Amino acid sequence: MKNKITEICKNAGFQLVKFTKAEELTIEKKYLESWIEEGRNADMKWMEKYIDKRTNPSLILENVKSVISLALLYDTPVIHREDENLPKISRYAWGERDYHKIIKSKLKQICNEIELLSPNIKTKFYVDDGPVMDKVWAVRSGLGWMGKNTNVINPEYGSYFFLSEIFINIEFEYDEPIEDYCKNCRLCLIECPTGALYDEYKLDANLCISYQTIENRSEIPNEINLNGWIFGCDICQEVCPYNSKGVFTDEKLFFPREELTNKSYDDLLNYTEKKFDETFSGTPIKRTKYSGWIRNLKKAKSELKNN
Numbered sequence: 212m213k214n215k216i217t218e219i220c221k222n223a224g225f226q227l228v229k230f231t232k233a234e235e236l237t238i239e240k241k242y243l244e245s246w247i248e249e250g251r252n253a254d255m256k257w258m259e260k261y262i263d264k265r266t267n268p269s270l271i272l273e274n275v276k277s278v279i280s281l282a283l284l285y286d287t288p289v290i291h292r293e294d295e296n297l298p299k300i301s302r303y304a305w306g307e308r309d310y311h312k313i314i315k316s317k318l319k320q321i322c323n324e325i326e327l328l329s330p331n332i333k334t335k336f337y338v339d340d341g342p343v344m345d346k347v348w349a350v351r352s353g354l355g356w357m358g359k360n361t362n363v364i365n366p367e368y369g370s371y372f373f374l375s376e377i378f379i380n381i382e383f384e385y386d387e388p389i390e391d392y393c394k395n396c397r398l399c400l401i402e403c404p405t406g407a408l409y410d411e412y413k414l415d416a417n418l419c420i421s422y423q424t425i426e427n428r429s430e431i432p433n434e435i436n437l438n439g440w441i442f443g444c445d446i447c448q449e450v451c452p453y454n455s456k457g458v459f460t461d462e463k464l465f466f467p468r469e470e471l472t473n474k475s476y477d478d479l480l481n482y483t484e485k486k487f488d489e490t491f492s493g494t495p496i497k498r499t500k501y502s503g504w505i506r507n508l509k510k511a512k513s514e515l516k517n518n
C-alpha cells in the first residue's frame with residue numbers, strides 16, 4: 212500500500228513522499244505556544260486560533276493513523292536580479308498560478324485514487340492554509356530537517372519546495388526523521404538583514420521582511436529596511452549551501468512571468484489597481500492587495516542608496 216501510494220503521489224509530480232505516525236504534537240505545541248506568548252507571530256492573529264487542531268491530528272480526521280508528508284519543488288534555474296536598483300520578489304511567487312490551487316488539485320486527484328484502493332480508507336489533505344503545522348510533519352517523517360533558518364531542508368533538494376500533507380486512517384511502515392545537517396553553519400543568521408532569525412531555529416515575524424511585505428496589513432516600521440524585497444524574501448534560503456544543488460522543478464507554472472523579470476520600481480508603481488488585479492489575479496502576489504503592493508514598492512524605492 213505504501214509503495215502504491217508513493218507511486219501515485221510521484222506520478223502527480225511530488226518529488227518527496229514520506230510517512231509518519233499521526234500523534235499529538237506535544238513538544239511542538241509548547242514551542243508554538245511560547246512563540247505566540249512572546250508575540251513572535253506579529254499580527255498573524257489567525258496563528259493563535261485552533262492550537263488544539265494544529266497539534267492534534269485526530270481533530271483533523273477521525274481515526275487518523277498516519278500523515279503522509281509531500282514536497283513539491285518550485286525552484287527554477289533563473290537567478291534573482293543582481294542590480295540593486297531593481298525590485299525583488301521571492302521565488303515562490305514568480306509563477307502565474309497560486310501554488311495552493313496547483314497543489315490542491317493534485318491532492319484531490321491523489322486522495323480520490325487512494326480511497327479507491329480500499330473501501331475503508333478515508334483521507335483529508337492540507338496545504339499551507341489549514342490549521343496544520345506543515346513543517347512539523349515534514350520533519351517527523353524525515354522529508355527534511357528543520358534548518359536554523361526555520362525552513363525544512365532536504366539534503367538532496369534544498370528547501371525551495373512547498374509542503375502539504377494527507378491525513379489517512381490506515382497504518383504504514385513509517386519513515387525515520389533525518390539528521391540535522393546545519394551542524395556549525397550559521398550563514399542564514401549572519402545574512403538575515405533584519406535580525407529576524409534572532410537565534411538558531413527561531414524567527415521573529417515582526418522583524419521578517421517576508422511577514423512585513425506579505426502579511427502585515429498596516430505600515431511597515433521605519434527601522435525595517437526591505438533591502439529591495441517587495442514581496443517575500445529569499446535571503447536566508449539563497450545563502451543556504453543546500454540550495455545550490457542544481458535540482459529544479461519542471462513545472463512551467465512556477466517559472467517567472469515576464470512582468471516580474473523586466474520591470475523597474477517606476478514601472479510597477481505605475482500599475483493601477485485594475486492592472487494590478489488583472490496581472491496578479493490567481494497568483495500569490497494578490498495576497499498583499501494593491502495597497503500593500505504600493506506600500507512595499509514605495510518603501511523599498513525610498514531605501515535605495517542613490518535615491
Ligand code: B12
Nearest residue numbers: 242246301339344345361362363373374412421422443444
Ligand atoms: C506563519 C508562516 C510564516 C510566517 C512565520 C514563519 C515561520 N518560520 O514560522 C512568515 C510570514 C514570516 C513566513 C515566511 C515564509 N514562509 Co511561511 N508559513 C507559515 C505557516 C502558515 C505556519 C508556520 C508555523 O506554524 N509557524 C509557527 C512556528 C512556531 O513554527 P516554527 O518556526 O516552525 O517553529 C518551530 C521551530 O522554531 C522549532 N523550535 C522552536 N524552538 C526551538 C528550539 C530548539 C532548540 C529547536 C531545535 C527547535 C525549536 O519548533 C517550532 C515548532 O516545530 C506555514 C504553513 C503551515 N500551515 O504550516 C508556512 C511555511 C512555513 N512557509 C513557507 C515559505 C515558503 C515561506 C517563505 C520562504 C516565503 C518567502 N520566500 O518569503 C518565508 C520564509 C521565512 C523563514 N525564514 O521562515 C513554507 C516553507 C517550506 C519549507 N521548505 O520549509 C510553508 C511550510 C508553506 C508551505 N506549505 O509550503 N511564513
Ligand code: SF4
Nearest residue numbers: 403419420444446447
Ligand atoms: S525571510 Fe528574509 S528577513 Fe525573514 S528571516 Fe529570512 S532573511 Fe531574514
Ligand code: SF4
Nearest residue numbers: 358359393396399451
Ligand atoms: S544556511 Fe546553514 S545554518 Fe542556515 S539553514 Fe542552511 S545549512 Fe542551516
